[in-house]
Amino acid sequence: MLVLSRQRDESIIIGDNVQITVVDIRGDKVRLGIEAPAEISVHRKEVYDAIQRENRKAAGLNPDDVAPAGPAKREARPHNPAR
Numbered sequence: 001m002l003v004l005s006r007q008r009d010e011s012i013i014i015g016d017n018v019q020i021t022v023v024d025i026r027g028d029k030v031r032l033g034i035e036a037p038a039e040i041s042v043h044r045k046e047v048y049d050a051i052q053r054e055n056r057k058a059a060g061l062n063p064d065d066v067a068p069a070g071p072a073k074r075e076a077r078p079h080n081p082a083r
Contacts, residue, residue, distance in 0.1 A: 004012055011021040017037050024031040034042050043051065 006012065006022045008022050008025055011019050013019050018040065019035045021033040021035075022030060023033045036042055
């Protein structure tokens with residue numbers, strides 16, 4: 001997992017077309033703004049998990065028969081200090 005520190009109004013870029021901006025910080029809550037193309041689904045984790053459960057249920061699959069979705073595995077790349 002990559003961990004980054006950002007302040008209000010600062011952003012991170014994922015790929016070439018997803019931008020996540022820290023919109024507000026109040027107490028222990030952080031509000032994020034996400035700009036992404038319409039073809040990329042953006043969900044809170046608990047909503048995504050509920051969608052996956054419903055999809056498995058609709059397909060007639062037992063939840064124990066399907067491995068839980070986790071972070072995508074990436075191939076190791078050489079360290080690039082320019083990043």
